[in-house]
Amino acid sequence: MTSPPALSHSDRExxxxxxxxxxxxxxxxxxxxxxxxxxxxDVTCIHPGWPPLRGRDAVMTSWRDILAHEPPDVSVHRAxxxxxxxxxxxxxxxxxxxxxxxQALSATNVFVKQGSVWKVSHHQAGIANVDPRxxxxxxxxxxx
Amino acid sequence: MTSPPALSHSDRExxxxxxxxxxxxxxxxxxxxxxxxxxxxDVTCIHPGWPPLRGRDAVMTSWRDILAHEPPDVSVHRAxxxxxxxxxxxxxxxxxxxxxxxQALSATNVFVKQGSVWKVSHHQAGIANVDPRxxxxxxxxxxx
Numbered sequence: 001m002t003s004p005p006a007l008s009h010s011d012r013e014x015x016x017x018x019x020x021x022x023x024x025x026x027x028x029x030x031x032x033x034x035x036x037x038x039x040x041x042d043v044t045c046i047h048p049g050w051p052p053l054r055g056r057d058a059v060m061t062s063w064r065d066i067l068a069h070e071p072p073d074v075s076v077h078r079a080x081x082x083x084x085x086x087x088x089x090x091x092x093x094x095x096x097x098x099x100x101x102x103q104a105l106s107a108t109n110v111f112v113k114q115g116s117v118w119k120v121s122h123h124q125a126g127i128a129n130v131d132p133r134x135x136x137x138x139x140x141x142x143x144x
Numbered sequence: 145m146t147s148p149p150a151l152s153h154s155d156r157e158x159x160x161x162x163x164x165x166x167x168x169x170x171x172x173x174x175x176x177x178x179x180x181x182x183x184x185x186d187v188t189c190i191h192p193g194w195p196p197l198r199g200r201d202a203v204m205t206s207w208r209d210i211l212a213h214e215p216p217d218v219s220v221h222r223a224x225x226x227x228x229x230x231x232x233x234x235x236x237x238x239x240x241x242x243x244x245x246x247q248a249l250s251a252t253n254v255f256v257k258q259g260s261v262w263k264v265s266h267h268q269a270g271i272a273n274v275d276p277r278x279x280x281x282x283x284x285x286x287x288x
Binding site: 039041042043044046048049050051052054078080082083084085086087089091092093104106108110112113121122124125126127128129130 | 183185186187188190192193194195196198222224226227228229230231233235236237248250252254256257265266268269270271272273274
C-alpha cells in the first residue's frame, strides 16, 4: 500500500452505494437483499456483543434471525472508503434509537469485488461513545 | 471468492504469528513493534467505544497514547484466518482483566501483504458477551 492502486471514482461510488444498500436492507428487514449483498466465500461478521461468526451459513443465519425480530431503525453516517490490499474497508457510524437518545455504534464493512460487483465480506459494529447530536441529519455519503 | 485463491500454509502461519505479535506488542506497551506491525497506506482502526480512525498518523497516535497509559494485560483467543479478496481477516476474542472477572472483546484484524510481510491495515475491538471461562487458558492459535 506504499503506492496503493487508485480506486476509481465509479468503484468508490459503487462501494458507498452498496454500503447504503446494506443499511437500507437492515432497517427495512429485507433478508433477500441482505443475502444478495453478501459475498460468497469465507465471510465473517461480529454483531454488537456477539462472538465472531465465520462462514456464509452462520453469518446469513444470524441476519435472518436479526431481521425477523424487530431490527433497529438504523441509519448510517460518516461513511468513508479506504482501499486496503485490493479490498474496500468502509468505516462509518450507525445510529439506532435508544430509550433517551439515539445510540451510536462504530462499524466496519469490508467489500470485495466479485465479478463487477462489490459485495460485503465482513461486518463488525460496536457501541461508540459518540454524541449523536454531532452527526447531524442522515447524510448522503460524500464521494471524496 | 467463489473460487478463492488458496492461502498457503506458510502465509497462514505468518498471519497468525503477526496477530500474536500484535497482542504481544499491545500487552507489552511496545510502541516500536506496534508501529512496525502496521501497514503503510490508508489504514483504519476502531478502539472499543471510539469513533473510527483513518490514516496512519491518526491510528499510530492513538496507539502511542494507549500504550503510554497503562494498556490492559490483553490476551488473544480463538484466532481464525479468513481470506477475503486477497487480504486476510483475522477474527479473535481478546480478554482483558476486569474488576470481577476478565472482560471479553470480539476483535477483527485485517492483514495485507506488503512485499513479503503481512501487516495490519485495520483493527476493531468491541465488548462481547462471552463467558471467559469458556475460553480456557491462553491458546496458541491453531493453524488449520
